[in-house]
Amino acid sequence: MQKYSYNKDELLELASSRKYVQLREKLSHLNEVDTADFISALPEAQQMLVFSLAGKEVAADVFAALPSENQESLIDSLTDQQLSAIVEDIAVDDMVDIVGEMPANIVKRILQRATPSTRELINKFLRYPDSSAGAMMTAEFIDLKKEMTVRDSITRIKRLANDMETIYTVYVTDLQRRLEGLVTFKDLLLARDDTLVEDIMDKDVISVKTTDDQEHVAEMFNKYNFLSLPVVDAESRLVGIVTVDDAVDVMEDEATEDIEKMAALQPSEKPYLKTGVFELAGHRIVWLLVLMISGMLTGGILGHYEEAFVAIPLLVTFIPMLTDTGGNSGSQASTLIIRGMTVGELSPRDWLKVLWKEIRVSLIVGIILGGVNFARIFLMYKGATFMVALTVSLAMCCTVMLAKTLGCLLPILAKQLKIDPAMMAAPLITTIVDAVSLIIYFNIARAIFHIA
Numbered sequence: 001m002q003k004y005s006y007n008k009d010e011l012l013e014l015a016s017s018r019k020y021v022q023l024r025e026k027l028s029h030l031n032e033v034d035t036a037d038f039i040s041a042l043p044e045a046q047q048m049l050v051f052s053l054a055g056k057e058v059a060a061d062v063f064a065a066l067p068s069e070n071q072e073s074l075i076d077s078l079t080d081q082q083l084s085a086i087v088e089d090i091a092v093d094d095m096v097d098i099v100g101e102m103p104a105n106i107v108k109r110i111l112q113r114a115t116p117s118t119r120e121l122i123n124k125f126l127r128y129p130d131s132s133a134g135a136m137m138t139a140e141f142i143d144l145k146k147e148m149t150v151r152d153s154i155t156r157i158k159r160l161a162n163d164m165e166t167i168y169t170v171y172v173t174d175l176q177r178r179l180e181g182l183v184t185f186k187d188l189l190l191a192r193d194d195t196l197v198e199d200i201m202d203k204d205v206i207s208v209k210t211t212d213d214q215e216h217v218a219e220m221f222n223k224y225n226f227l228s229l230p231v232v233d234a235e236s237r238l239v240g241i242v243t244v245d246d247a248v249d250v251m252e253d254e255a256t257e258d259i260e261k262m263a264a265l266q267p268s269e270k271p272y273l274k275t276g277v278f279e280l281a282g283h284r285i286v287w288l289l290v291l292m293i294s295g296m297l298t299g300g301i302l303g304h305y306e307e308a309f310v311a312i313p314l315l316v317t318f319i320p321m322l323t324d325t326g327g328n329s330g331s332q333a334s335t336l337i338i339r340g341m342t343v344g345e346l347s348p349r350d351w352l353k354v355l356w357k358e359i360r361v362s363l364i365v366g367i368i369l370g371g372v373n374f375a376r377i378f379l380m381y382k383g384a385t386f387m388v389a390l391t392v393s394l395a396m397c398c399t400v401m402l403a404k405t406l407g408c409l410l411p412i413l414a415k416q417l418k419i420d421p422a423m424m425a426a427p428l429i430t431t432i433v434d435a436v437s438l439i440i441y442f443n444i445a446r447a448i449f450h451i452a
Contacts, residue, residue, distance in 0.1 A: 006034040008041060015046055024053045032058050036065035048077040060089030068101040069274070075106055084113040091165055092118070093138035093246060096125040133217045134210030136250065137231040137240030140165045143173045146180060146198035150191045157185065165243050169228050172201050177237045179230055181205055207232050210239060214250045219344055221247035258342065258422040291427055297435040298323075305442035311451050314381065318392045319438065325369065326399040326437040327430030333358055333407030334429050338421045341411065348416045354408050362404035366397035391448050395441040402440065403433045 014023040027035055027050075035054050039047050039062070051074060054062050063071060063086050075083060087095060087110060099107050099122060111119050121139055128134030142160050144153050153170070161167045170188075172181040181201035191200050207230040208217050220229055221244055229247075231240045337354065340346035346354065370393035377389040407429050411421035445451065 006030060006038075008038055011038050012041065015042060015050060020049075020053060023050070027054050030054075032061035033065045035062045036070075040067055040070045044073055048074060056085070060086050064090050064094045064098070067271075067274075068098070071098055072102060072106055075102075075109065080113055083110070087114045088118060091138050091140055092121050092125065093136060093165075093240075096122055096135070099126065100130075128210055131214045132210065133208045133212040133214060133231050133242060134240070136214050136217065136246050137210070137242050138165045138246075139240045141228075141238075141241045142167060142170050143177070143238060144170055144183065144197050145174070146172050146196065146201065148197050149193065150188050150195045150197070150200075151193040153183075153188055153197055157188075165241070166228050169226075171205070171230050171238055171241070172197055173238050179205055179207060179232055179236055179238045182230070205230060208242070209234070215254055217242055218247050218250040218254065222251070223344060254342075258338070258420075287427065291431055295431055295434070297431075298438060301435055301438045301442075305438070305446075307451055312388065312445065312449060314388055315391070315441075315445055317381075318377075318395075319441070321373075322392070322395055322399055322437050322441055323430075323434045325396065326403040326433040329362070329365070329400045330403035330407035330429040330433045333362075333404040334411050337408050337411045341415055341421055346412075348412050351409065351412045354412065355405065358404045358408040359401065362401040363397075365404075366400035369400060370394065370397040387448055391441075391445050395437070395444050398440045398444070399433070399437040402436055403429070406432060406436075 011023065011026055014020075014026065027038075030038070035058070039050050039054075042050055047070060051059070051062065059082075063074065066074070078086070090098070095110075095118075099110060102110070111122065114122065125135065125137075125139075140163060142157055142164055144156065148156070157167055157170065168185050170183055170185065171179060172183060174180055181198075181203045182205050183197055183201045187200050206220065206224065206226075208220060210231055210233055217229065220226065221242075226247075227244050229242045230238055231242060233239050337346060373396050374389045374393040377392055378386065381388075410429060414421045414423055
């Protein structure tokens with residue numbers, strides 16, 4: 001057996017040297033996704049030639065795996081016959097995704113080369129809202145009737161399997177196409193030929209509606225470990241299925257979007273190296289301006305409490321440590337809460353439990369950090385008195401408790417207000433905690449040292 005390997009540099013060398021015979025041989029053993037990855041790395045002038053070398057049998061799968069910009073350039077080079085073959089071979093849900101990202105002139109040409117039935121399906125899918133279950137489902141599934149025997153069911157699956165997205169789970173519908181149950185291919189293989197589908201099907205079917213958000217669909221896959229999930233309309237008629245590969249894509253997109261929001265970036269669908277400098281700057285500048293302006297609060301607070309650090313200059317030394325620790329404490333809590341809500345472990349109604357737990361955690365952490373700082377300041381700073389060490393330690397304990405409280409409550413509040421909880425992540429919480437921790441610090445100092 002030949003061991004599978006993908007060496008992009010070797011393939012690029014063959015392409016640049018125009019050794020197309022050897023390249024064709026290498027491509028014949030390559031996975032379609034890796035072939036698409038290799039083609040996207042080629043100069044545009046060579047992409048169509050190498051795409052042709054991959055072979056007609058895998059052309060549709062390779063095309064579906066290409067980035068949208070490469071798909072667009074290839075469509076310009078494809079003949080009408082080649083384009084028609086690809087459109088008919090690609091899964092409808094993938095074709096809908098491709099059409100959704102293409103310019104109007106390209107979309108027109110794609111639809112012109114599609115058969116009437118495929119064109120009707122594509123137009124139907126395009127009517128569903130973006131990011132909905134209807135937009136991500138596929139209509140390429142096999143359904144059975146409960147009156148069918150196992151023998152008839154297997155015969156039907158064999159006849160249709162080649163054009164289907166998956167055959168591992170088959171759904172049972174009535175004459176009005178309403179979803180009644182499901183049966184796995186394994187169940188069919190293990191049952192007697194004359195057994196009715198009704199006798200072996202599972203009637204407790206979990207489904208989603210066409211209007212459900214794609215994030216909810218992904219959560220269902222994550223919770224139940226499905227391979228596919230039926231999609232029904234308002235009248236419970238089966239209109240499509242979502243397969244696990246599409247759910248994984250959604251999970252990746254949602255995770256990427258959350259990471260970008262948590263880093264104070266506007267989400268972008270383009271890869272980093274293919275995003276322009278001005279576009280990247282535009283994604284970053286909005287939040288940076290917001291955080292910069294809100295950060296001016298810190299300067300205003302320092303000015304308001306100027307008499308405190310004029311009287312005891314040593315207090316200024318500990319400001320960075322307090323604000324950094326507070327920001328880190330808040331981001332720890334917010335990250336855990338955002339993650340918990342994302343995977344379904346937490347919901348806004350759990351806010352009291354979360355708050356009580358974070359108060360206890362922050363008290364333990366705050367006492368430990370405050371105690372360590374008290375000893376460090378009292379022993380290491382010659383100008384520090386017992387009261388200075390006490391001031392910093394108390395401020396540290398209060399700052400940690402405040403930061404963790406805000407860090408756990410703000411994402412929950414955002415969720416309740418239908419705002420993405422990722423917006424309440426490290427940058428925003430750090431800015432808020434910085435300002436409030438300074439107020440706590442200098443008020444403790446004024447109380448202990450009796451500063452006017």
